[in-house]
Amino acid sequence: MESSRVKRRRLLMVPCPYQGHINPMLHLATFLHQNGFSITIAHTFFNSPHPYRHPEFTFLPLNDSITADHVSSWDLASVLLAINENCKGSLEEAMAAMAGGDGEESSEVVCIIHDELMYYCEGVASRFGVRSLVLRTTSAATCVSRCAVLNLHAAGFEEEIPAELHPLRLKDLPLPATSDFTKFHELVINMYTITTAKAVIWNTMPWLEPSELNQIKAKFCQIPIFPIAPIHKISPTSSSSSLLKEDSTCLSWLDKQPPKSVIYVSLGSVALLTKEEVEEMGWGLVNSNQPFLWVVRPGSVRGSDAIELVLKEVEEKVGDRGCIVQWAPQKEVLGHGGVGGFWSHCGWNSTLESLSEGVPLLCRAFSGDQRVNARYISCVWGVGLTLEGELDRKEVEKVIRRVMVEEEGRKMKERAMDFKRRIEDSLKEDRSSSCDLKDR
Numbered sequence: 151m152e153s154s155r156v157k158r159r160r161l162l163m164v165p166c167p168y169q170g171h172i173n174p175m176l177h178l179a180t181f182l183h184q185n186g187f188s189i190t191i192a193h194t195f196f197n198s199p200h201p202y203r204h205p206e207f208t209f210l211p212l213n214d215s216i217t218a219d220h221v222s223s224w225d226l227a228s229v230l231l232a233i234n235e236n237c238k239g240s241l242e243e244a245m246a247a248m249a250g251g252d253g254e255e256s257s258e259v260v261c262i263i264h265d266e267l268m269y270y271c272e273g274v275a276s277r278f279g280v281r282s283l284v285l286r287t288t289s290a291a292t293c294v295s296r297c298a299v300l301n302l303h304a305a306g307f308e309e310e311i312p313a314e315l316h317p318l319r320l321k322d323l324p325l326p327a328t329s330d331f332t333k334f335h336e337l338v339i340n341m342y343t344i345t346t347a348k349a350v351i352w353n354t355m356p357w358l359e360p361s362e363l364n365q366i367k368a369k370f371c372q373i374p375i376f377p378i379a380p381i382h383k384i385s386p387t388s389s390s391s392s393l394l395k396e397d398s399t400c401l402s403w404l405d406k407q408p409p410k411s412v413i414y415v416s417l418g419s420v421a422l423l424t425k426e427e428v429e430e431m432g433w434g435l436v437n438s439n440q441p442f443l444w445v446v447r448p449g450s451v452r453g454s455d456a457i458e459l460v461l462k463e464v465e466e467k468v469g470d471r472g473c474i475v476q477w478a479p480q481k482e483v484l485g486h487g488g489v490g491g492f493w494s495h496c497g498w499n500s501t502l503e504s505l506s507e508g509v510p511l512l513c514r515a516f517s518g519d520q521r522v523n524a525r526y527i528s529c530v531w532g533v534g535l536t537l538e539g540e541l542d543r544k545e546v547e548k549v550i551r552r553v554m555v556e557e558e559g560r561k562m563k564e565r566a567m568d569f570k571r572r573i574e575d576s577l578k579e580d581r582s583s584s585c586d587l588k589d590r
């Protein structure tokens with residue numbers, strides 16, 4: 151038992167309750183646990199991680215008061231603002247109990263590490279005199295462009311897009327999903343105007359976004375930044391932090407496919423599609439003649455009853471050439487030798503996971519930071535193509551073949567493999583910066 155050993159220092163880690171935020175936080179927690187810290191994960195009831203998958207951590211549920219209405223509205227900004235408002239008191243009570251208690255489980259917290267969107271933790275850390283660190287789970291380019299959106303909005307969107315945002319276009323900027331700019335403004339200001347955190351841990355590589363990180367350091371971040379990406383690679387772990395059950399049967403299907411032949415299709419944990427879009431995707435995949443592994447997440451299609459039939463028809467048509475699942479073990483899929491391309495919504499985790507495995511992308515961004523990432527993937531790093539505008543099966547078929555079969559796809563693949571090698575090299579070199587982080 152821990153208590154008979156040297157007493158570990160306890161870290162309180164607070165993820166934002168969405169899959170793309172939970173994953174990097176739990177990977178970071180695994181890394182820090184492997185390096186001698188005790189870990190408490192403070193989480194909402196809404197989208198709670200599964201404690202049984204991580205027996206090495208202590209889990210602390212916080213009273214989030216998130217209602218079914220909040221969730222079904224798909225108004226992410228409102229949900230996030232409500233969590234920041236509602237969880238503070240609950241976390242303060244827990245901190246007071248931990249500070250006052252005795253025994254290993256109640257040991258005193260030495261640092262709070264929170265997701266950038268869980269900024270309420272700053273006030274809690276200050277109140278208890280505990281240091282805090284912020285984990286940024288989106289790209290540095292996203293941070294720069296979100297701040298630029300605030301300035302452009304203040305100028306009524308009449309100014310030119312600033313030169314330092316090149317090659318982003320106005321349509322690539324992470325504009326709020328709703329017309330309610332006030333909530334977006336509040337989130338961005340709170341998320342990036344750090345006053346008390348001791349440092350920022352950033353899930354990016356310094357060589358991947360050098361000018362964006364320099365801009366951030368020069369303009370709005372006076373505290374040290376530790377870029378330690380890709381976080382999922384610094385702490386190899388077999389335990390999954392997926393909220394949905396992963397269907398591993400797709401791995402044995404992949405085993406039977408020729409090397410690099412499969413296009414893996416997954417649009418992340420939040421994107422919503424129409425039935426028509428699913429139809430165009432499905433028939434484009436069928437007509438491309440490439441093997442495909444397609445994730446169709448439950449609830450990801452508006453009026454989803456209607457898509458059962460579409461999926462059944464697609465499955466009947468392709469037979470063994472296609473595999474459709476509800477949720478995949480994505481990191482393993484991307485690392486599988488059968489996969490040669492990734493049709494992605496370009497969430498930041500998916501982007502880093504693809505680069506880490508040398509897999510070129512077909513980018514179909516939906517909202518928020520995804521358009522920024524898609525633009526970098528296609529125009530800055532040259533490892534993908536974008537599929538914009540209304541989905542059309544003929545276009546889908548063509549673009550899949552461009553990525554998977556044609557010469558331009560082969561070149562993108564080579565560049566993606568260079569990224570993979572560079573990531574592997576930097577992971578070896580960066581052991582020292584991870585060590586710095588442990589001492590913070």
Ligand code: UDP
Pocket residue numbers: 168169170171173392416417418419420421445476477478479480481496497498499500501503
């Ligand atoms: N993911 C997964 N299985 C799937 C689809 C996604 O495990 O079938 C994981 C993926 O590996 C990534 C996360 O879910 O770590 C999605 O995060 P991302 O930032 O790419 O997108 P988001 O879901 O936040 O839009």
